[in-house]
Amino acid sequence: MALLDISDVAPPFQRESIVSIPSYRINETPRYAVYTIVVCVNGVLWTVNRRYREFRRFDKERFPDRSKSFLPPKKLVGNMDKEFLNERRIELEKYIRSVVELDLWLAKRRRQYCLPMLIAKFLKFNIYEVHSICEDMSIGAANNVEKWLGSSVKYFEFNSLEMYAVTERLKLAEPTTSGNS
Secondary structure, three states: EEEEHHHHHHOOHHHHHHHHEEEEEEOOOOOEEEEEEEEOOOOOOEEEEEEEHHHHHHHHHHHHOOOOOOOOOOOOOOOOOOOOOOOOOHHHHHHHHHHHHHHHHHHHOOOOOOHHHHHHHHHHHHHHEEEHHHHHHHHHHHHOOOOOHHOOOOOOOHHHHHHHHHHHHHOOOOOOOOOOO
């Protein structure tokens, strides 16, 4: 399990070690490209597969006030050309590294201990990283509190990964809330 210590991250030079997009593959039916994002936090490595449309959706949600996107442009004809896809892969990697660097810098400045949930979910930190797992669990609990209070069952169920994340989170010398939500 990963543990991202935002206070120890020093952008911009460490962002390369956190996220990269080394490859893509083409799905045949229907035909589209899937980019493989490799995330590495303190030696813990995981991969996330995303289509270009998922990057666009993320970009619109992350930067709703911006009129022009920093994503590479969409191409209607020749969008499965290997040269084009490799160029897009490089541009998407620059984009996601910049967003991670920005979010790390903002979290550090706000004295928060985890990435915002939008980028955390896009890169699946909420599945593999202690702070984001706990943050996601607390958001889920807060969203379901009325349902929980109305039921006759008054306990929470954790899977082993969640239990481990909570245990590791409680060992840390930092506040138990991040102030994100």
